[in-house]
Amino acid sequence: MDLAELQDALEDAGLSQYQAEAYNALLQLGAASATELADACAVPTARIYDVLRDLETKGYIETYEQDSLRARACDPETVLEDLRSRATMLEAAADEIEDRWEAPEVDRHMLSIVKRFETVFQRAASIIREAENEVQLSVTADQYEELKPALREAFENGAIVKVSLHTDPERDGPSFESMDFEGVVTEARHRTLPTPFVLLVDRTQTCFAPHAHSLNEYGVLVDDYTLTYVFHWYFQTCLWEVLDQVYSARDDEPPVVYADVRRCVRDIEPTLSEDATVRATVTGLDTGTGDHVELTGEITEVYYSGMTDTTAGADSTPALSQLAGQVCFTLRAGEETYTVGGWGAVLEDVEATRVTVTKLEL
Known part of the structure; x- marks a missing residue:
């Protein structure tokens, strides 16, 4: 470290420019009178006495009388301890700033915009583990493998787990044929087009980030019922409905569990009409x-x-476009009759979060 760098370091440690210059010169001289020190550095003679008094107060030097006011540098132990403690504090502050920037805690705000995909991904893993009813996820093959432990935990907790999987045919990596879905996923579908990272959990929480080929890196974290519903329709229309199914753990025979009333209505209408x-x-x-x-x-x-x-009719399963508006069914429970709708139900008696078809007989 040269003198200029030492000067800068001393100023960063809290000394003024004149104080740093005077202390730097005194280290080289060993001891000097006030006028000799002023001549050896850029401190004006009119200011040198104030500068020496301030340095003595800080513990950097000591002054004494010998025909005139003289100064010498103190044993640097106290100075070194102060500088090293400052360095430790600054390093700790740097680490804390990095941690807070990379993984900010997501509070209960409706919408958060973050800079890094890692923040979105870490948040996704956390809320998947907390899923109680449904997980809807659009990921690459590599991302699926990383999230598999969290998905397995959600599946074992009874959540319906839907995964839209993207594999790149031009890139080396796992193919969907070789991937393990059992005990992790309720249903998986496959696409080869680049896909954004999308996660919806229990109709309330959303994580979104553009696909890897996007020019911008950012993430959107949502904790809101209505905004998540918007992402749900994007997932349904672009990342689910049009894709080929590659895995299903659903039973063909009751009990059959649905988290989506629209899916339930599509499946039961042909048989109900008979x-x-x-x-x-x-x-x-x-x-x-x-x-x-x-x-x-x-x-x-x-x-x-x-x-x-x-x-x-029996041969006319409704298209998703026909189910974009109100969808419901009537349930006769004992002496009472209820209308049951799905996500966002307003006109019906019940908003269903889960429908389990326990019996289906012609």
Whole structure:
């Protein structure tokens, strides 16, 4: 370290420019009178006495009288201890700043924008483990492998786990045929086009980041029911409905579990139109009070906005576009009849978070 760098370091440690210059010169001279020191550095003679007094107060030098006021540098132990403690504190501050920048704690704000994908990914792993009802995830093959432990935990907790998997045919890496989905995923679909990272958990939390080929790196963290619903439709239309299924752990025979009323209606409408008996257990929320409800009974009819006389029938499973509006079914539970809707239900009696078809007989 040369003199100029030492000067800068002393100023960073809290000395003024004149104090650093005077102390630097005194280290070279060993001892000097005030006027000799002023001549040896850039401190004006009129200021040298004030500078020496301040350095003595800080413990850098000591002054004494010998015909005139003289000064010498103190044993540097105290100075060195101060400088090293400052260095330790600055290093710790640098580490803390890095930690806070890379992984900021996500509070209860509705929407957070972050700079780094790592922040999004770490948040995703955390909320997947907390999933109780449904996980919808769009990932690359490598990202899937990293999130597999969290997905397995969600699956074992009873969440329905849907994974839209992207593999790049021009890049070496695992193919979907070689990937392990059992005990981790309820259903997986596959695409080869670049895909953004999208995660939706329990209708409330969303993590989003552009795909790897995007020019911008950022992430969006959402903790809001309505905003997550917007991402849900993006996931359904672009990352799920149009893709080929490559794995399913769903049973063809009851009990069959649904987290999406639209999916349930699509599956049961053909059999219901043939006068089948469909019994189900519905868990969800009373749309009037917000209270948790659980109902068991028989599904007697289905309704959706795109329904016409020609769409009802055994061979006419409704397209997703026909289910974009209101979708519901009627459940007769004992002496009472309830209308059951899905995510965002307002007109129905119950917003279902899970429908379990327990019996389906022609």
